[in-house]
Amino acid sequence: MLNRLLSFLVSLTALISTFLLASCSEQPLRLGVTTTLEDSGLLDRLTTDFANEHGIAITPIVAGSGQLFTLIARGDVDIAISHEPEGEKRLVEQDIVSSRQALFHNDFVIVGSKEDPANVSEATSTRDAFMRLINSDSLYISRNDNSGTHRMEQYWWPSLPTPQLLPSSAPQPASIKLLLTGTGMGETLTVAANKDAYTLVDIGTWLAFNNKQQLRVLWRDSQTLRNAYHLLTISPNHITPTDQKQKESRIFSQWIHQWTAKNLQKKSSTDTPEERAQLNDIPFFID
Template structure:
């Protein structure tokens, strides 16, 4: 785990995301720079792998850059790592999907102006023959309990992402400690986790967006869905410039406002894979204890 803020490691602010993505975390760097010599400084967006691996950001950000002139550097990691980048001042804004962790981030003064952006849901996927029999259930916690009791394989992201945090709450609800023989925590993003579950004939929890983007490549099926605990909301939050004066706060606010605008929301809702919408746009303010 990185303990020293990255802003103390690198002298050039614009280069920090490149080193962050490529040298330290091994994350995917997505650039929506469409103007080779943009007069506007890049915006550093720390976000979840689900927004990147689903293809959503590849759909949205080039349009944002074309319309505003701001290039965007995307650092895709788990929610925990994304929020840590915000805490360290190594991102200008965050886009994540773990409400409890996001509230702590804002209440501690690291984030400001949180806004609901969109939602989808989580689903539990597994082998089509469903040896654990979870396809007959409607309760996600009971589904996980059945996977354990039937001695089946479960692949966990294990990366402090929003998906991993949701999974942990479901194990708690099932009163199961996920330390059984078939439980494998791999510390990877959603795409690799789905791939491993497919290869091993195991189960996993996934956001529906990444599932829809990957399903044609996998020997898996959606087996449990619809539990209200599987609701998956995304927020966009500015990093507090009072903590780090050299943030690109103007660019970050421009991106946030664009995403929650009627135009941005229409584009989010229009993004589809194989004819299916991956996210439901629902920008509206969310209650928080503090905004500054």
């Protein structure tokens, strides 16, 4: 009897060990996302809700869009969410990304001190707002990290530098009026708040930011400063995923579209970003 019991326990131990090894053989789904999704708080909501509904663990890999594209090309993520349209389209053209699907959007806004020395709040258009910054001696803080936010800055301010090296750990003065952080949106916003300077920020990060100090939203235009996010599915022709990763990526893709339809709202063209955010605790919207 004792021998049979010992034999059963040995077999049970071996079975459990085999199960645990099989469970650990597949790593969590690697979701590449931009820093704005993390700073706004949306990333935590997505990963928590997905894990609760499907029991699939996610490892978020957070980077600016430019760095995220490098990670995608290297095969370091399984699926991604980005907000830099031109870079996304290039990945599709190169067959690195097989599918680019619209998810949600919000707006960029220009923030600065309430004194507003460049009179950005009196601008008549987004181009006028940036011209006021360009022509003033007021300090402007740029992420300078090839992110979607940085690309939007460069569209309106073409002479802004493009980083050639990895971002520095410390803000770099590019001129008397420019400070380049090379960091994410939250860190850049902190520098702007500490220096009473101007910067461009997505409304999601702005609303979640708790250290605004003297900063105020001085310019917004949802048409010209639209911040659109897309789901990027990695092409199997570029990096061959395991069957499990293909399945999990497909499940996440289907799930996130259902989640956005259920949890996000369409926005009114007349409401301010703050008013729109009060309709829902998530400052992202669908068309």
